[in-house]
Amino acid sequence: MKKILLITQLLMASIAVAAVNTSSSGIDIEDPPGMQSVVTQENGVTHIRFVPKPAASSATIPSKSTPTVSSEAESALPTNSSSTSPAIDTAVSKVNLDLPISAVPAFMALDLSPETVSNPSTPRDFAAALLNGVDRGGVLNTGVAIEATPFRWIPNVRTDIKAYSENYWNRLLYNFSFSLATAKASNSDSDAVRLALGFSALLYQNAESDPRRSTELKNAFHQVNESYQMSGISPGTPAAEIEDENPMAQKALQQAVKDFRNRSWEGTIWSAAIAPTWSSESGQISDLGNSGFTAWTTVAYGPPGKFFGDMLHCQLAGQLRYRENEHVVDSADSTHTADQNTFIAAGKLRLGITDFNGFAEGAYVKVWKGLNGDESGWRGAFGVEKKISENMWLVLSAGEQFGAATAAGSNELFAVGSFRIGTSQNAEYPAATNAER
């Protein structure tokens, strides 16, 4: 009976597709009966999850008035099972593997999805961006979001295509990224500011899935250059008299990129990131104190070719994630807090075509020093995701949570419907995610 109820709730969530409208002012959500929406943002992608409403609780956060929730607020949200530990639920709710390889560590660490990101491409721009983070009184400015690939513009580091193609260390440095973000602490009345630094590295990528080393892309470029030749123009000729770029060449190269991205399921990619965080109660930079860190590593592998009658792509992804010193608040008692450490190991198998995927995932979660002390749990789930429009995916999943994660020790079935709205047009783990870097 309980399973039927949950499946019904899942269907109601899917019906809510029509009730979700995006506009320039934000996202309006009409919750389906018996469900409530939880909106979170990660790395520019908005996730709208519909979870069953619990019994009446003062901890409910109205979705219409709060388009996004912080990790602290999210931890305060009631979850699908009233008997499940809040701390472990918070951790489990993040085991959806919706963490792209291109995720920006500093933004992730502060649960930010900044609309404006500074991408300095020279040392001078970088210094200016850093200086904007602090005022003359030494007070940290909030809302700073910087992402940079410093080794691309540091003098004396070769970054041409030849050096990139021939040398692993050159590729490692070229794809290394640094990020910095500041945010006001969740307590809006205080001057407290949080700061995170992020470091991200692409540890391995096979040549054919690397957009800069793919032989197919290189051959396509060669073919275009053979087909659409260019010629020199004497220095005295006015620039205005020079012909426009060849549109046929542009179109052919755009198609080559599109074909490459359609093969983005294939290949191997391994990345790692770490983001230490600090907080300052006064907002002064001199008062910054370490408040932990988050780190993760992700591997994705897609075998070449298609399966099941040459129809479906296949991809395997695995992730290890550790977060230290995460501040969580008990939804039932705001004075009950903890600074917990969380470890997550997760794996995912995905089968699908360009705009429709099926997936199965499993995850192990371990929490230390949480609201209920040390806990651990497992989760298994399966589901489907359908691209319903440009940059919008509908995700439906169901599964089971078991192990010590539940206070009663019983296994808990859950069903979740969600949307993913953002700039990514691909599944979360395509090897060619690097193409967007």
Place this chain on the structure above:
Amino acid sequence: MSKPVVVDSKITLPDRSGKVTVALKERGAVHVGFGIDLFLGQHLIRHVVVFPDEDDVDKYFSLETVTALRALGIDCFGRAFSAATDDVELRLSFAIAGKEFATSKPATFSLNPSNPSREFHIRCLFA
């Protein structure tokens, strides 16, 4: 329709004699197909590098002696391509006996998966 990136520079030749060489230098790991033509006024003298010479960045090609090069001009023209997001800087380096004596102004632009290619002309007049 977009215009090619066009950069014009004036290169002052050194007083010493010798054969001048030229290389295309690149910042940004993108594919570059290019050619280099040598001009006297509007008239093509010869092809120094035949388009599409691809990914041969940082390689020096022989031009003329300092004396013969005065009053001539060159155009390094081509196409840059990347399926990723890259900031590109291309410039010409001029050297005698392996020692660089001048560089052109850089051609700078960005490439991304939506706009993966760009045509360019880096033109230099010698004096």
